[in-house]
Amino acid sequence: xxxxxxxxxxxxxxxxxxxxxxxxxxxxxxxxxxxxxxxxxxxxxxxxxxxxxxxxxxxxxxxxxxxxxxxxxxxxxxxxxxxxxxxxxxxxxxxxxxxxxxxxxxxxxxxxxxxxxxxxxxxxxxxxxxxxxxxxxxxxxxxxxxxxxxxxxxxxxxxxxxxxxxxxxxxxxxxxxxxxxxxxxxxxxxxxxxxxxxxxxxxxxxxxxxxxxxxxxxxxxxxxxxxxxxxxxxxxxxxxxxxxxxxxxxxxxxxxxxxxxxxxxxxxxxxxxxxxxxxxxxxxxxxxxxxxxxxxxxxxxxxxxxxxxxxxxxxxxxxxxxxxxxxxxxxxxxxxxxxxxxxxxxxxxxxxxxxxxxxxxxxxxxxxxxxxxxxxxxxxxxxxx
Amino acid sequence: xxxxxxxxxxxxxxxxxxxxxxxxxxxxxxxxxxxxxxxxxxxxxxxxxxxxxxxxxxxxxxxxxxxxxxxxxxxxxxxxxxxxxxxxxxxxxxxxxxxxxxxxxxxxxxxxxxxxxxxxxxxxxxxxxxxxxxxxxxxxxxxxxxxxxxxxxxxxxxxxxxxxxxxxxxxxxxxxxxxxxxxxxxxxxxxxxxxxxxxxxxxxxxxxxxxxxxxxxxxxxxxxxxxxxxxxxxxxxxxxxxxxxxxxxxxxxxxxxxxxxxxxxxxxxxxxxxxxxxxxxxxxxxxxxxxxxxxxxxxxxxxxxxxxxxxxxxxxxxxxxxxxxxxxxxxxxxxxxxxxxxxxxxxxxxxxxxxxxxxxxxxxxxxxxxxxxxxxxxxxxxxxx
DNA sequence: TTTCACTATGAATCTTCCG
DNA sequence: GCGGAAGATTCATAGTGAA
Numbered sequence: 001x002x003x004x005x006x007x008x009x010x011x012x013x014x015x016x017x018x019x020x021x022x023x024x025x026x027x028x029x030x031x032x033x034x035x036x037x038x039x040x041x042x043x044x045x046x047x048x049x050x051x052x053x054x055x056x057x058x059x060x061x062x063x064x065x066x067x068x069x070x071x072x073x074x075x076x077x078x079x080x081x082x083x084x085x086x087x088x089x090x091x092x093x094x095x096x097x098x099x100x101x102x103x104x105x106x107x108x109x110x111x112x113x114x115x116x117x118x119x120x121x122x123x124x125x126x127x128x129x130x131x132x133x134x135x136x137x138x139x140x141x142x143x144x145x146x147x148x149x150x151x152x153x154x155x156x157x158x159x160x161x162x163x164x165x166x167x168x169x170x171x172x173x174x175x176x177x178x179x180x181x182x183x184x185x186x187x188x189x190x191x192x193x194x195x196x197x198x199x200x201x202x203x204x205x206x207x208x209x210x211x212x213x214x215x216x217x218x219x220x221x222x223x224x225x226x227x228x229x230x231x232x233x234x235x236x237x238x239x240x241x242x243x244x245x246x247x248x249x250x251x252x253x254x255x256x257x258x259x260x261x262x263x264x265x266x267x268x269x270x271x272x273x274x275x276x277x278x279x280x281x282x283x284x285x286x287x288x289x290x291x292x293x294x295x296x297x298x299x300x301x302x303x304x305x306x307x308x309x310x311x312x313x314x315x316x317x318x319x320x321x322x323x324x325x326x327x328x329x330x331x332x333x334x335x336x337x338x339x340x341x342x343x344x345x346x347x348x349x350x351x352x353x354x355x356x357x358x359x360x361x362x363x364x365x366x367x368x369x370x371x372x373x374x375x376x377x378x379x380x381x382x383x384x385x
Numbered sequence: 386x387x388x389x390x391x392x393x394x395x396x397x398x399x400x401x402x403x404x405x406x407x408x409x410x411x412x413x414x415x416x417x418x419x420x421x422x423x424x425x426x427x428x429x430x431x432x433x434x435x436x437x438x439x440x441x442x443x444x445x446x447x448x449x450x451x452x453x454x455x456x457x458x459x460x461x462x463x464x465x466x467x468x469x470x471x472x473x474x475x476x477x478x479x480x481x482x483x484x485x486x487x488x489x490x491x492x493x494x495x496x497x498x499x500x501x502x503x504x505x506x507x508x509x510x511x512x513x514x515x516x517x518x519x520x521x522x523x524x525x526x527x528x529x530x531x532x533x534x535x536x537x538x539x540x541x542x543x544x545x546x547x548x549x550x551x552x553x554x555x556x557x558x559x560x561x562x563x564x565x566x567x568x569x570x571x572x573x574x575x576x577x578x579x580x581x582x583x584x585x586x587x588x589x590x591x592x593x594x595x596x597x598x599x600x601x602x603x604x605x606x607x608x609x610x611x612x613x614x615x616x617x618x619x620x621x622x623x624x625x626x627x628x629x630x631x632x633x634x635x636x637x638x639x640x641x642x643x644x645x646x647x648x649x650x651x652x653x654x655x656x657x658x659x660x661x662x663x664x665x666x667x668x669x670x671x672x673x674x675x676x677x678x679x680x681x682x683x684x685x686x687x688x689x690x691x692x693x694x695x696x697x698x699x700x701x702x703x704x705x706x707x708x709x710x711x712x713x714x715x716x717x718x719x720x721x722x723x724x725x726x727x728x729x730x731x732x733x734x735x736x737x738x739x740x741x742x743x744x745x746x747x748x749x750x751x752x753x754x755x756x757x758x759x760x761x762x763x764x765x766x767x768x769x770x
Numbered sequence: 771t772t773t774c775a776c777t778a779t780g781a782a783t784c785t786t787c788c789g
Numbered sequence: 790g791c792g793g794a795a796g797a798t799t800c801a802t803a804g805t806g807a808a
Contacts, residue, residue, distance in 0.1 A: 088514060118523035118548070122510025129473060129507065135783080137540045138503040140525045142578050144766050149574060152563040155522045155549075155614075158576035163503070164540075172785070177714070178537040178798095183725040184686035184715020188800070189534060191543035193527050193578070195681075195767065196690060221690035228714045229540075254713060285697050285712055289723045292797070293786080342795065351457040355796055447783045454779085455798040463781050504783060528780090530801035536784035537798055545781075583780060586803055601781050 003033045003268050030236055030257035033248070035268045038240050041261040042101040050105050050259065051175070051235035053112040054226060054247050056218060057098065058083045059120045060091045069150050078215045082263075088123065095120075095127045098240060103131060105238065109173040111136065111230050115162045115218070125163055133165040136174070137192050141222060144197035164230070175230050180289035190229070196221045205244050205270055213270055214244045223250040231256055233286050245271025252278045255286045296382060298375050300341050300356070301330025306381075308362075308374035315341075315360040316368060322348035324360070332360075341371070388418045388653050415621055415642035418633070420653045423625050426646040427486040434490050435644065436560070436620035438497040439611060439632050441603060442483065443468045444505045445476045454535055463600045467648075473508065480505075480512045483625060488516060490623065494558040496521065498611050500547045500603070510548055518550040521559070522577050526607060529582040549615065560615050575614070581606045590629050590655055598655055599629045608635040616641055618668065630656025637663045681767055683760050685726050685741070686715025691766075693747075693759035700726075700745040701753060707733035709745070717745075726756070 003009055009032040028049040034041040061083055067075040085091040102112065112133060116124050129135065139162040146158040166174050181190040199219040207213045223246050231237060233255035239247035242260030244267050251258040252275055262268040280286075303309050304326060311328035324332040324344050332344040339347065341356025348354075357375060361368035413434040419426040446468055452460040470476040487497065497518060501509050514520065524547040531543040551559050566575035584604040592598045608631050616622060618640035624632035627645030629652050636643040637660055647653040688694050689711060696713035709717040709729050717729040724732070726741025733739075742760060746753035 118510070118520050121523075122507045122514065122548075125503070125507025126511040135503050137542065138506075138546070139540065140527075140544055140578065142525075146576070152574075153561060155524065155566075156574040156576045157522060159525055159578050161523070161546075163507075169783080176538060180714045180716060180723075181540075181686075183723065183728070184689075184712075185684035185725075186682065187725045187727060188682075189537075189541045190684075191531070191541040193525065193544055195687065197766070224690065224713060225686070281696055281713060284718070285710070289712070289714060289716055297787090297795080340795075349457075353453075353457055353796085355798080357796075444781055445783090446781065448781095449783075452782060452784060453798095456777095458778075460782070460784095461779075468781085502781060502783095504781085528801095530780075532780050532782065533799040533801090534782080534784060535798055536782095538784050539782090541800080542782065582802080585780070585801095589780095597780085 003035050003265075003272055009034055028236060028259065030259055031248075031252070033242060033245070033260040033262055033268045033271055035262060035265050037263060038261050039097050039101050042098065042105060042238075042240055045105045045238075045259065047104055048107045049236065050238040051107055051110050052227070052231045052237045052256075053102050053106060053110065054223065054237060054239050055098070055102070055112065055114045056216070056239075056241050056243065057095065057114065057116070057120070057124070058085070058241075059117050059216075060085050060123075061117075061119050067150060075147070075150070076212070076215070080215065091120065092123055092127060095124055096131065099124075099128050099131045099133070102238070102240060103133065103167060106167050108167065109171050109175070110167060111174045112165045112167075113162055113226050113230070114165075115141070115160055117157070117160050121161045121163070128163065128165055132168055134167070134169040134171065135163060135165045137164045138162065139164060140193045142193055142195045144195060145200070146198070162226075175232055175235075177229055177289065177291065179291055181229055183289060194222070194225060196225070199246075205274065214267060217244055218246050220246055220250050220253075223247055224254065227251060227254050227256055232288060233283075242271055243267055245274050248275045249278050252280055255280055255283065295379060298378050298382075299330060300371075302378055303371065303374045304328065304330050306374075306378055308377065309371065313362065315362060315371065317345075317348065317359055318361055318368060318370070320368075324348065332356075387414075387416075388420050388650075388657055413621060413644065415644055416633075416637070418627060418630070418645040418647060418653045418656060420647060420650050422648060423646050424482050424486050427483065427490060427623075427625055430490045430623075430644065432489055433492045434621065435623040436492055436495050437612070437616045437622045437641075438487050438491060438495065439608065439622060439624050440483070440487070440497065440499045441601070441624075441626045441628065442480065442499065442501070442505070442509070443470075443626075444502050444601075445470050445508075446502075446504050452535065460532070460535075461597075461600075465600060476505065477508055477512060480509055481516065484509075484513050484516045484518070487623070487625060488518065488552060491552050493552060494556050494560070495552060496559045496615050497550045497552075498547055498615070499550075500526070500545055502542070502545050506546045506548070513548065513550055517553055519552075519554040519556065520548060520550045522549045523547065524549060525578045527578055527580045529580060530585075531583070547611070560617055560620075562614055566614055579607070579610060581610075584631075590659065599652060602629055603631050605631055605635050605638075608632055609639065612636060612639050612641055627656055628652055630659050633660045634663050638666055640665055640668060681764060683763050683767075684715060685756070687763055688756060688759045689713065689715050691759075691763055693762065694756065698747065700747055700756065702730075702733065702744055703746055703753060703755070705753075709733065717741075 028046050061078055063077050114124050141160045143158050146156055149156050199217045205213040236257045237251050238259045240261045242262035248258040248260050309326055311326055313326045314323045316323045324334040327333055331338050332341055334344050342354055345354035345356040345359040357372040360371050413431050446463055448462050499509050526545045528543050531541055534541050581604055584602045590598040621642045622636050623644045625646045627647035633643040633645050694711050696711055698711045699708045701708045709719040712718055716723050717726055719729050726745055727739055730739030730741040730744040742757040745756050
């Protein structure tokens with residue numbers, strides 16, 4: 001990979017080009033860190049070229065005084081110049097500028113993640129709504145080990161907020177690995193509150209003195225959940241506030257490409273070294289989990305033609321309350337009405353709609369077999385062919 | 386108590402006057418519901434007269450189509466006129482107007498609570514910062530039983546956000562019952578993420594048909610934690626969007642005074658009847674109650690994220706007859722099939738179901754460790770969850 | 771009385787393909 | 790772009806009534 005100063009870049013070796021764009025004159029150079037101004041760097045990228053954006057912008061913390069713990073040790077606060085803004089207006093102008101620039105380089109169905117705290121997240125959320133983004137979720141990162149409130153004047157600030165947004169309200173084709181997330185969560189839908197520890201220990205980058213290298217390094221587990229939920233292997237992930245490269249490290253590990261932008265050369269160099277040391281997971285470990293929506297369509301007629309169901313046979317609902325007759329053209333008949341497995345299922349129940357695949361069953365050796373199982377068998381033979 | 390139409394009010398009998406103001410000519414009439422326009426009613430109140438504000442404004446949900454559950458039943462959505470705004474600008478103007486009016490009637494050290502969802506909370510948060518309020522915390526209400534995402538297109542929207550703000554950055558003398566909250570929370574600081582069930586069952590007000598009377602009635606447990614943390618007995622609590630009077634009911638129960646504003650006479654009448662029926666707690670009983678929960682659910686993904694199990698590692702059953710590969714998204718892979726620890730455990734054994742937590746083991750120093758043990762260790766770190 | 775089966779419902783910005 | 794059809798999709802609680 002590489003680093004670019006305005007506009008110089010360093011590329012990580014041994015990485016492949018992004019899908020289908022390498023031949024373009026203005027092709028996006030991936031697995032690269034751009035060193036320089038965030039907005040100028042974004043504007044140098046091709047339009048509609050990235051699949052996902054993760055942004056961890058300055059929080060504008062507005063800290064006034066030093067803070068000590070009850071044992072009088074000093075809390076190492078975020079007091080960097082990059083986190084200081086003259087006013088809310090200045091912060092808002094900065095926010096709108098980078099959000100606007102980022103939106104231009106997002107593909108039609110790309111999505112954006114932004115992380116923030118109560119200091120800045122309301123400004124960011126309002127700005128992105130104003131810019132035309134469409135909020136899909138706000139996600140709460142519940143910290144396993146937050147810093148306590150040493151003065152006892154407020155609730156322990158134990159979470160940060162991520163906003164997940166599409167490019168617009170009409171962009172319905174965004175990536176979301178619903179089934180994989182559910183499978184990794186005890187077969188329950190993944191909720192909007194995530195419980196993840198802070199980035200500490202060996203994962204936290206240190207300088208020569210053993211002090212933390214970056215004040216707000218995010219845990220890789222957080223980025224992994226973001227990338228696994230809303231991107232595919234081979235996708236390009238843009239991080240306009242790259243810092244020490246957590247997004248890049250996780251992207252490489254999970255088989256995604258990244259484009260990082262970082263204005264501090266020291267952070268960029270640390271990120272490069274960190275990412276170079278990352279070993280990607282094996283392809284079969286990161287292959288997308290099966291997605292029911294991606295399965296090939298199988299007409300019910302194919303089930304009949306394959307002999308799994310005979311023309312003239314009766315199909316029965318799971319509770320044996322309704323039945324219909326299979327016709328040789330792959331429709332069902334019920335009381336003289338003929339229609340698709342879905343239409344007749346809906347008719348039988350008096351409902352506006354019905355998934356016939358899971359509603360109808362066939363009698364096999366005195367027990368009921370759902371016809372969706374026959375579809376799975378037909379699909380298995382399609383894959384083999 | 387009483388209800389006032391512009392400006393008529395109903396007062397609850399048997400209530401005491403607020404501390405130290407009953408002798409003023411423009412004294413605040415407490416334990417009263419004002420029926421009428423929110424902003425006009427706030428402007429009719431004396432300046433610097435309330436100790437706490439709780440506001441549950443319209444969320445501006447922007448729902449377009451009907452939504453059905455997988456069983457085809459219709460979701461009873463919030464489609465009331467009061468939640469419809471022409472644009473973000475219209476919503477922002479409304480928000481700034483009530484925030485400005487409310488700030489005038491707040492005492493110097495009063496604080497404000499506002500609840501919202503991602504649809505509106507960024508607008509509200511930005512507006513209150515712009516009006517000079519100083520954010521103290523954002524609080525996440527984690528819902529025990531949220532409505533699922535029926536289309537599988539997003540994360541379950543399982544929380545709402547509350548913003549807690551002081552009148553200004555210099556108002557340091559606000560009420561916060563740090564020790565009471567800590568004592569009611571296993572002697573740990575109360576965190577910014579609260580786990581509370583929805584308002585259902587007997588607590589939910591119903592109309593003559595048995596349908597919910599108000600679409601967005603909040604749970605009393607949520608209001609109780611708000612009032613217990615940031616107000617004192619005898620304080621005056623203003624709620625400019627009173628609805629069916631949850632704030633009033635909890636205030637009366639906890640020995641606080643309330644001022645409610647509600648533009649719908651039907652809601653106001655229901656609120657009055659509800660509050661009249663409330664029996665105040667004895668003074669010694671007014672203390673925060675811990676809500677002990679059952680064991681928190683831990684997704685297998687968290688075990689992977691915590692490093693107890695590595696992506697790519699093999700899990701083995703207790704008799705070493707079956708094995709599967711761990712994927713980074715918290716699913717398992719066996720012979721090309723990907724699914725949850727439970728699904729793959731069942732598949733390996735040819736059974737309809739399986740408890741993956743007790744079935745799968747990891748090899749550690751040549752002996753097998755059941756993955757349920759890792760779950761116990763993760764739970765131990767969750768502490769206050 | 772207890773248990774079980776079945777139904778109802780909650781602040782929700784909730785589809786995709788083909789002709 | 791539009792209309793119609795295919796077809797994918799739910800978790801925690803409460804309540805009711807039968808066994």
